Amino acid sequence: MAVTLPQQAVAYEVSVGTASGSRAWRRFALNPAALAGMLILLVVVGAALAAPWVVPHDPAKQSLLRRFTPPVWQTGGNAAYPLGTDQVGRDVLSRIVHGARISLLVGVSAVIVSLLVGVTAGLVSGFVGGKVDTAIGTVVDVTLSFPQILLTRVVRAEVMALREKEFIEAARAIGVGRLRIIFRHVLPNTVSSIVVMSTLQVAQAILAEAALSFLGVGSGRAYPTWGQMISLGRDFVTVAWWLPTLPGLAILVTVLAINLVGDRLRDALDPRTT
Amino acid sequence: MKRRLPGLVVLTLLGLVAVPIGAGAQGKDTLTVALPSHAPTLDPHMHFERVGILVNINMFDSLLHRSAKLEFEPSLALSWKALNDTTWEFKLRKGVKFHDGSILTAEDVKFSFDRVLEPGKEQKKSPQYGNVRAIKEVKIVNADTIHLITDKPFPLLLERVVFFPIVPKKHIEKVGEEAFGSTAAVGTGPWKLVEWKRDQHIRLEAFDQHWRGKPAFKYVVFRAIPEVATAVAELKTGGVDIIRNVNADLMPDIKSHPLTRISTTPILRVHYISLDMRSAPFDKKAARQAANYAIDKQAMIQKMMAGLGRQVATVVQPAAFGFDPSVPPYPYDPKKAKELLAQAGYPNGVDITLHSSSVDWRPHFEALGQMLTEVGLRTTVKMWDPGPAWNKFFQSEGKATNGQYGNWGNYSVFDADAVLHPLYHTEPGGWIGKHYARVEGLDKLIDEGRSSIDQAKRKRIYAEIQRMIREEAPSIFLYTQNDTLGISKKVAYEARPDEWLWLFAAKPVN
C-alpha cells in the first residue's frame, strides 16, 4: 500500500535520524535555550515531587477573613501568602505547587496511554505492511484530529525507512524471528523520535486539560490542576488579576520549557540541521 | 501556475471570510443588555428559561403587570375580581394593538391559555403547563370579559397570571408555531422583533402603537455573552448597558469605573442546602439541627455577599405572603453543633457529600462545606455542570445524597407555597421533596395551604408550617440574596425585587 505522501513528508520533518550519541548531546547541552528549559523543568518536577513538604499552607484551607489577599508585592499583600489568596481565602502559592503535581500527572498519563497505543500501532503497521497497514492507516485517518496520531505516523514512517536498511535484510535472511527483529533492531532506532514527540505531547496534554477545564468539565477537587485554577479564577480577573494569571504563567513557563527542550533535542539529534 | 498559487490561496481565504458587516449600531437610542445565552425559542409559552422570560416580557403583555413596588397593576386586563372560590373575572382593555396591527380580542386570550393547557390532550407541549395546571377552563363571556375557572380554589392564580403572555391567535394560525417562535414573533409589548441571530443578538424596535405609549429607547438589543469577564469588559467599554447577576466581589470594580454603576435590591431568591432524610446521618433530627448551627450565616452574608443578603429562619422569604417573622433563625453555634452531632450518634464526626449545580455560587458552596467540616460533618463538595445529566441524577433518580446546595427564586411568585411545595411536598411531589424530604404531616399542611383562598387561614397554616420545619430542619436554612445589576451611567434604570428587566422603565440620562 502506498505510503501517504504529505504525511510522510511531515513525519520525516519531525522525525530524527540516527546521529551519534555524544556529539548530539554536546550540541544539545551547549544551547542556552535548552539549558534554560531543563532548569525550569527541574524546578517544576521538583516542586511536583516535594509538594506536600514544601508548601507553606494546606491548599484546601479556607479563610473568609483572608479572601482576595493580593500578592506580597502589592499594597495589602501579606508575606504569609506570597502569591495572594483566592475567593475563599486559600493560599495561591500552595495551590500552584500542588497543581504542578496534578498537571504533570495528567500530562504524562495522557502521553503514556497514547505512547502505548501509538508506538504499538506504528511498529506493527510499518513492519507488517500490506492489509494490516491499510487497516491501521484508515483507523488513524478516522481519528486524525487528535495530535497523538501524529506519533503513530512518525513511528510508521521511521519503521518503513528502517525496514529497507541492510542490516534488517541481513537479519531476516538468516532467519531471525519477526518479533525479535522488531524489538531488538527496529524499536531502539525509533526511540529518539518517540522521545521528542512524547515530550512535545506532554505540553499539548497540559494545554488540552486547561482547555477542557475552561469549558466546564470538572467537579470540585481539593487539589486542582492549573487549568482548573484558571477556570475558577477567570471571572475575577478584573479585581484579582493574580487568580487566573499566575496559574496561567505556571502553564506558560512549564510548556515553554518542554517545547524548548524538545525542539532543541530534535535539532541536536537530526543530522540534517548542521 | 505555481507562482500564482499563493495568490489564489489568499483570495480564497478572503472569500471564505463570510463576515456580515452588520450595522453594529450603538447609538444613543439603543439599549443593549447582556444575557449569558438565548432561550431556544421566542415563543413565550414553549420554554422555561429565565433568559427567555426576560426577553418575552418586553415583547408580550399579560393580563396583569406588577409595579416596581410589587403591587398588581392592570395590563391587558383593566380590572379583575373573584366571583366565587373557583372563578375569576377579568375585564379586557379595549383597542390594544398587536405588532402586526391587528386588535387584541378575547379569542386571543382564550387561545393563549388553551395552547398551554391543551384540554383533552394527554401529553402537554408546553413546559409551563405545571404553573397553570389548576385552571380548568377559560370562558369567553363577551368581547370584553373572560372567566378563568379553576378546579379547586387556587390562591396563586393572580400571581401566575402576571407572567402569562398573550399571543395572537390568527397570526400564529397563519404562520405556524415554528415561525412564530423564531422569525415572526408578534405580541402587544413595548418592543417588536426586528432580527434574531441565534446565540448572537436579538434586536427589537419600539412599537409606536403600544398601549402604554412609546418607550424611551428606540431599539433594544439582547446580546448573548457567555463569559462573565467578557460581559464586564463590554459594560466598561460601552458595548452593553446592562449586565445581570453581578458577583458581589465584582461590584467594587464596576462602582469605581467612571462610566458604570451598580443597582441592587433584595429579591425572593433564597439559598438552602436540602438534606437527604432517607439515609444517615440526616435521618436523625439532631444531625440536621447540628448542620444548621454549624453555619455562620452572618459571616457568609458580610464576607461573601458584601452584606447584600438577609438571614432567614426557614426557606420562606420575608417578601412572600405567609412569612412569619416570629420564627427564630438558627444562630451560629459550632459548640452546640458538635454536641448535637454527638447526640445523633457521631461523636467523632461523619463523612458526607453535598452536590450542587449552582456553578455561579461555587465559592459559597466551598465555604459552606468548610464550615460543616469544622464541626465534624466532613464534607466533600461535588460541583455539577447544570444540564440533563444533573437533572437525571438529582431529579429523576434522586441520587443527590447527602444533600444539595441550591437557590430558589419562586419564579417570582411572592407566596410561601411557591417555595414550600417544590421543596418539601412528597406525593405526588414537588421538585425536591419527592425524593429527599420526609417530614410527617407536612404534605397535608401544604395541601391545605394551597387549596383555600381565605388569606387569614392560609397565614395561620403557613405559620404552623414554618415552626414545624424550623424544628425538623429538613434543610440547612441560609439566607436570601439581592439582584445586582451593572448599569451604564448613561441609562436610568433600577433593579426590581422580582428579578425582571422591565425595560419600558429605562430612560437615557442626559
Add this chain to the structure above:
Amino acid sequence: MSAFLIRRLLRFVVVCVGVSVVTFSILHASGDPVALIMPEAPEADRVKLREALGLSDPLPTQFVRFVTNAARGEFGRSFFYREPAFGLVIERMPTTLALTCLAVAVALAVALPVGIYSAVRRNTVTDHAATVVVFLGQSMPVFWIGIMLMLLFAVQWRLLPVSGWDTWPSVVLPSVTLGAFTTPLFMRIIRSSMLEVINLDYVRTARAKGLSEWLVICRHALRNAALPIVTVIGLQFGLLLGGAVLTETVFAVPGVGRLLVRAIVQLDFPIVQAGVFLLAMIIVSVNFLVDVLYVYLNPTIRLR
C-alpha cells in the same frame, strides 16, 4: 495517477463510514436521552417519547436510519432548540471556518518573515530570540491569550471591540488569538524547509549569476516550503478547530464550536451528531485535498 486518486477516494469513503459508526456509538453509550429530556415525567410518557424519537428500535436499525438520513443532511431536531440540527450547525459553520482561515492567515503573516529571517540568519541572537518569542504563543492556553488580549486592547486601550463578530474590527482579536497558537509550527516548517535548499546547487548558481540575495530566497527557496506548509495546515486543522471553540467562548463568536460544546454538555444528540459528522467530513476532505494538491505540485514524487 488516477489509480492513486481512486484509492484515496475509497479510503475517504471508508473513513466517512468509520466516523459515522464512532459518532453513533459514543452518543448512544452515554445514556438514555429521554431520561435527560424529561427527568420528571412518568415512565409511560417516556416510553411514548422514546418511540416517537425512534429510540426503541434495535440498534442496527437505528444505525442504518442514521446513516441514510445523514447522507441527506437529516439529523433530526435538536432536543433543546426543537429545530433541525443540521440547519443549526450549517448556519454557524461559515463563521467558524472564517475564524480558522483568518487565524491561519495571521499565523502565516507572522511565520513567513520570521521563519525566512531565522533560516537566513541562522543561530544568531535574533534567530534564538524569535524562536523563544514565537514559542510563547504556543505555550499559553488559547483562552488565556484571548482574555489577556481583550483586557489590553479592548478594555485598557479601547482600540478594538471587546467581543462579537459583526464588524471588521471585531474579528481582529479572535483571529490573532487563534493565530498566535498556530504560528510556531509554521515558523518551524518554514525555517527547516528553507535550510534544506538554501545551499543547494541551483540556488548557488542563481547567486553566482548576481541575483539579489532576497530575490533568490523568496523565489526559489520559498517554493520548497509551500508543500510542507500546506500539509501541516491539513494536519493541524483538527487542533485549530479545537482552539476555535475556546476563542468563540471568550469572544462570544457565534460559531459551531460554542454550539457543539453546549450540545455535548446537554447531551443534545442531534446537534452533536450533526456537528461532529460535519467537522470530521471537513477535516477528512481537507486532508484529501492536501493529498491531491501535493501530487499536483510535485509530480516527481514516486509512488510505490
